[in-house]
Amino acid sequence: MKDISGPIDLTGKVALVTGASRGIGRTVADALAREGSNIAVCDVLECTDTVADIQKREQEYLEFRFDILSKSDVHNTVSEVIKKWGRIDILINNAGILGESTKELEEYTEDEWDRLIQVNLKGTFLVTQAVWPYMKKNGGGKIVCMGSIAGRVGGVLAGPHYCASKGGIHAFVKWAAKNGMKYGIYVNGIAPGPIATPMTENEPYRDEMVPIGRLGRPEDIAEAVVFLASQASNFITGKILDVNGGILMV
Ligand SMILES: NC(=O)c1ccc[n+]([C@@H]2O[C@H](COP(=O)([O-])OP(=O)(O)OC[C@H]3O[C@@H](n4cnc5c(N)ncnc54)[C@H](O)[C@@H]3O)[C@@H](O)[C@H]2O)c1
Numbered sequence: 001m002k003d004i005s006g007p008i009d010l011t012g013k014v015a016l017v018t019g020a021s022r023g024i025g026r027t028v029a030d031a032l033a034r035e036g037s038n039i040a041v042c043d044v045l046e047c048t049d050t051v052a053d054i055q056k057r058e059q060e061y062l063e064f065r066f067d068i069l070s071k072s073d074v075h076n077t078v079s080e081v082i083k084k085w086g087r088i089d090i091l092i093n094n095a096g097i098l099g100e101s102t103k104e105l106e107e108y109t110e111d112e113w114d115r116l117i118q119v120n121l122k123g124t125f126l127v128t129q130a131v132w133p134y135m136k137k138n139g140g141g142k143i144v145c146m147g148s149i150a151g152r153v154g155g156v157l158a159g160p161h162y163c164a165s166k167g168g169i170h171a172f173v174k175w176a177a178k179n180g181m182k183y184g185i186y187v188n189g190i191a192p193g194p195i196a197t198p199m200t201e202n203e204p205y206r207d208e209m210v211p212i213g214r215l216g217r218p219e220d221i222a223e224a225v226v227f228l229a230s231q232a233s234n235f236i237t238g239k240i241l242d243v244n245g246g247i248l249m250v
């Protein structure tokens with residue numbers, strides 16, 4: 001009989017999900033809880049709906065509200081999670097902002113560029129850095145970072161700063177995967193195509209943009225996250241998984 005991984009099972013795992021208040025992050029938290037994981041949710045907004053979802057799944061949770069660029073809040077959060085559960089098995093770096101997408105290059109200000117690169121790219125770095133030593137100590141873990149098709153193709157409907165931030169995340173994933181291997185830390189990314197969430201509700205995204213015939217839903221991304229967070233992906237690291245309804249096939 002072959003040694004196969006069996007159905008996905010995250011029973012008793014501890015996951016930290018950033019940007020968990022709404023959209024993709026909320027659905028990711030719910031899907032991880034469905035598979036048996038306890039979840040720490042964080043966001044600059046309240047995570048009331050997300051917490052209600054996790055409670056319905058009868059999983060334990062912790063809730064944190066802070067800006068991801070506050071290094072002290074990031075470290076306090078990780079400490080609180082370690083205090084409650086003793087470890088972090090899964091980190092989902094999902095928090096992000098889209099920014100302006102329709103302007104000419106010369107109209108983007110330095111402040112806009114800096115804020116977006118900081119939230120998307122530095123935020124991913126800060127949280128990963130805070131979790132990393134605990135994953136090392138526990139013999140490994142699974143990290144999933146939210147990239148974007150924008151980081152692959154120069155944007156579908158996204159600005160230069162957003163594309164650069166997501167391209168940076170894709171490269172960071174590869175660096176972290178290479179350097180995490182010896183500790184059993186897997187690091188992968190997801191590059192979603194256009195997904196209907198609060199982030200994109202005022203953007204001119206249309207079903208016809210997608211070969212499959214509809215915009216993506218948060219669940220489409222959440223199921224890919226569950227796969228990359230679970231034992232079903234134990235021979236995959238440093239991968240940017242395209243989940244885009246067939247817009248980009250590489
Ligand atoms: N929706 C799409 O089409 C799409 C496509 C590709 C990639 N993505 C990426 O997926 C991720 C989730 O996007 P979404 O569509 O669910 O967006 P969303 O705006 O609905 O959710 C993003 C969450 O991140 C939180 N967040 C933003 N800045 C933060 C900060 N400084 N500190 C803490 N939390 C912060 C927000 O409050 C929000 O709850 C993002 O990284 C986004 O770039 C989305």
